[in-house]
Amino acid sequence: MRVLLVEDDEPVAESLRRGLLRYGFEVAWVTTGGAALSHEDPYDVVLLDLGLPDTDGLDVCKALRERGDVPIIVISARSDETDRVVGLELGADDYVSKPFGVREVIARIRAVMRRVQARTPEVAAGGPDRYGSRLTIDRKAARVHVDGEEVALAPKEYDLLAFLTEEPGALMSREQIMEAVWDANWFGPTKTLDVHVAALRRKFTGVITIEAVRGVGFRLEIVKDAGAS
Numbered sequence: 001m002r003v004l005l006v007e008d009d010e011p012v013a014e015s016l017r018r019g020l021l022r023y024g025f026e027v028a029w030v031t032t033g034g035a036a037l038s039h040e041d042p043y044d045v046v047l048l049d050l051g052l053p054d055t056d057g058l059d060v061c062k063a064l065r066e067r068g069d070v071p072i073i074v075i076s077a078r079s080d081e082t083d084r085v086v087g088l089e090l091g092a093d094d095y096v097s098k099p100f101g102v103r104e105v106i107a108r109i110r111a112v113m114r115r116v117q118a119r120t121p122e123v124a125a126g127g128p129d130r131y132g133s134r135l136t137i138d139r140k141a142a143r144v145h146v147d148g149e150e151v152a153l154a155p156k157e158y159d160l161l162a163f164l165t166e167e168p169g170a171l172m173s174r175e176q177i178m179e180a181v182w183d184a185n186w187f188g189p190t191k192t193l194d195v196h197v198a199a200l201r202r203k204f205t206g207v208i209t210i211e212a213v214r215g216v217g218f219r220l221e222i223v224k225d226a227g228a229s
Contacts, residue, residue, distance in 0.1 A: 001113070002026045004043040006036040006060065007075070008053050012098070016047070016075075019102030023176070025109075033060040043070065045109055050076040050087070058090055065091025071112045075100065107179040131165060132222045135207050146207055153203070156181060160196050164210065164220040173217040 003020055007013040008031040017027045028043060030036050033055035036048070046064060050057030061072055074087045077098040084095045093112045096105060128138035128145070136145045142158055144151045153161065159181045164172060177193060197210050197218060211219045 001045065001109070002028070002041075002043040003109070004036065004039060004046045005029045006031075006033070006046065006052065006057070007049040008032065008051070009049070012049075016102060016105065020106070023106055025106075033057065036060055037063055045113065046070060046072045047105065047109075048072055048074050048092070050074060050078055058086060061087060061092050062090045071109075073105070073108055073112060075105065103175070103179055110180045129165070131168065132207070133225050135204070135222070137162060137165060146204065151203055154196075154199070156192075157196055157199055157203075160193075161200055161204075164218065165208075168220055168222050171213055171217060171219045175217075177217060 001024075003025050005013060005017060005020075005027055007016070007029070013029055013031075017029055020027050028039065028041060030039060031053070033052045036046070037060065048057055048061055048064075050061075052060065057074070057076065061074065064070065064072055071093045072091060074092045074095045075098065076087075076095070078084075084097075087095050093115070094108050096108055128136040128143075130136050134147050138144070139162060142162075144153060144158065144161065160177070163177065163180050174193060182192070197212070200208070201210055207223055209221045209223060211221065213219060
């Protein structure tokens with residue numbers, strides 16, 4: 001995922017950029033509102049500081065929103081409620097007050113992207129995502145079918161399955177999963193994750209496998225059809 005980071009505070013920007021890179025994001029960093037508005041390379045989400053040296057970040061937010069629907073997350077030391085409200089009314093999708101942790105920002109990015117994807121119309125030939133010949137996930141309707149029959153899932157079971165199937169075969173750490181499916185501020189034990197993984201294994205036996213990688217996390221694989229090469 002490509003991030004446009006608009007932040008003039010070098011230590012803050014470097015720390016955030018390094019953290020995002022560790023999680024697999026591509027980051028383009030600019031330090032002024034003018035540079036943000038003239039940036040030509042494509043990006044999927046904007047992280048926008050309000051205290052820029054050349055213009056108010058709220059004006060940049062408004063200008064970016066007038067250009068299109070790319071998600072905008074404001075990151076600012078301004079914690080006043082008025083600034084938060086104005087930022088959201090001008091088109092920001094979320095607002096994070098400094099100081100913040102990289103994990104919180106990443107969780108906010110993922111949450112915003114899920115909301116955007118949920119409200120984005122399917123492409124003409126689109127529809128439910130198919131995994132093998134048996135499993136389909138309709139992310140628009142939040143419904144899952146196996147062999148054409150709907151599988152009843154608790155909300156977090158669905159969220160976990162939807163997240164793990166975004167990249168079948170990829171190893172996801174417990175930290176990544178908890179941030180994406182539960183909450184960026186989750187500090188308790190992750191036993192609930194094991195419970196939900198066990199539930200998915202029971203409900204999708206023979207359709208998917210969820211491998212536990214000790215000390216790291218989980219890897220979901222789609223079970224190949226019998227006779228498939």
